Amino acid sequence: MNTSIVVASAVIGLSILLTVAYKKSVIDKKIDELNNLEDEIVKAKLKAKEIVEGSEKEALAKSKEIELKAKEKVYHLKEEAEKEIKTAKSDIYQKETRLAKKEETLDRKIDRLEVKSQELTEFEQKIQNKNSEIEELRSKQEMELERISGFSKDEAKDLLITKLTNELTHETAMKIKEFENKLSEEKERVSKRILSTAIGKASADYVVDATVSVVNLPNDEMKGRIIGREGRNIRAIEALTGVDVIIDDTPEAVVLSSFDGVKREIARNTIEKLVTDGRIHPAKIEEAVNKAKKEVNKEIVEAGEHALLELGIPGMHQEIIKTLGKLKFRTSYGQNVLTHSIEVARLAGNLAAELGANTELAKRAGLLHDVGKVLEHDIEASHALIGGEFLKKFGEKPLVLNAVMAHHNEVEFESVEAILIQAADAISASRPGARRETLSTYLKRLEGLEEIANSFDGVESSFAIQAGREVRIIINPESIKDDQAIKMSRDVAKKVEETMQYPGQIKVTVIRETRAVDYAK
Secondary structure (H helix, E strand, C coil): CHHHHHHHHHHHHHHHHHHHHHHHHHHHHHHHHHHHHHHHHHHHHHHHHHHHHHHHHHHHHHHHHHHHHHHHHHHHHHHHHHHHHHHHHHHHHHHHHHHHHHHHHHHHHHHHHHHHHHHHHHHHHHHHHHHHHHHHHHHHHHHHHHHHHCCCHHHHHHHHHHHHHHHHHHHHHHHHHHHHHHHHHHHHHHHHHHHHHHHHHCCCCCCCCCCEEEEECCCCHHHHHHHCHHHHHHHHHHHHHCCEEECCCCCCEEEEECCCHHHHHHHHHHHHHHHHHCCCCHHHHHHHHHHHHHHHHHHHHHHHHHHHHHHCCCCCCHHHHHHHHHHHHCEECCEEHHHHHHHHHHHHHHHHHHHCCCHHHHHHHHHHCCHHHHCCCCCCCCHHHHHHHHHHHCCCCHHHHHHHHHCCCCCCCCCHHHHHHHHHHHHHHHCCCCCCCCHHHHHHHHHHHHHHHHCCCCEEEEEEEHHHCEEEEEECCCCCCHHHHHHHHHHHHHHHHHHCCCCCCCEEEEECCCCCCCCCC
């Protein structure tokens, strides 16, 4: 046991010695490293000192070099400044020399001007003296003229001015009268040219429409079949179409009567279908009426679209086109209203082109001006106002609405085109063959014209002539003067406009003459 302890102690002691020896060697290495570091630090310090000393020497050399360069530059700048100063002094000297010469020149001119001024003063004095002499002579002449003429200066001046004024007034009046005559002649010539050109470009057919339609039948036996048992077929046709079916002694024909052209066309189409089919009874009649309505409605739209296409007018609301197409089946004084509207559109467009107005607006308003005639059965008002309100619902422009509503003078004109629509409407209505009237209507119009004329005081007799286009009134020259005759023509024309319905225009001529009669015995 003691041996083991001794051995263990020896081992421990040995390990301690080894450990101490190892640590000592490590410490020695560290000391050597520290010594080396100290040597390097000393060397670094010496090197740094050398570098600093070298830098100071180099900086000192650089500063001396910069100082030399700065001194050299200052010298050059000073030399340039001295040259500029010398040049400036030279320029100043030259300018001073020129100014001195100019001062001498100005002094000489001032001396000459003073001499001239003195001469002018003397001349003005002479002129003043001459003016005094002239004024004195003028006064003597005026006094002598006043003595010779017997008028004072103011009286003579007033007389001369009055005479000149009268002469100028007369010449001015003559010139104005001459100008007015030329203007009237030129206005009439230009108006005739424009109207003749516009009418020449628009052609239209003679009137052919009326308020009745005739349906031809293959034989008279068909009349009985149309009437039906106890008249049931004819009653069904009249009830479904709203048209009066007249069956008289006219051979192989049935007459349809209605003021509504659309209904009359539906009835005509229905009867033609029934005659072609051969089966005529209430159920078949209803079927034929429905088919006829569809066909007529299609024809109406096509008529409206054809009118737009024919005139080259841009798109329009479908409801307006449909209403416009219905004018194909309406007449006014026997004139087809759609044909009349197309004619008015062409005339208005031609007139607008001649005058430099808006042709598109004129054509559009001309085509639509009578669209209210389709609606006037349902509304109590003028067709012009009805048409304007109808078009307003579908977004037509204000100028188009005004032209439509103003073409019978029920509203004020707002454009040249509106006036052209009225003129074109009158031309289309009054041209030969455009319209016709029944004999009774024609006679009533003549009687009405004469009654209106005879209702005025001082009228001896009146005559409606030119197929009712003119009324001539013979007045008593003792009770009616010339001025009153002029007023009477206006009053009669106004009363005719307010109380009568007529196509075109009516001329009112009042005749006043004085006759002196005596007999040789």
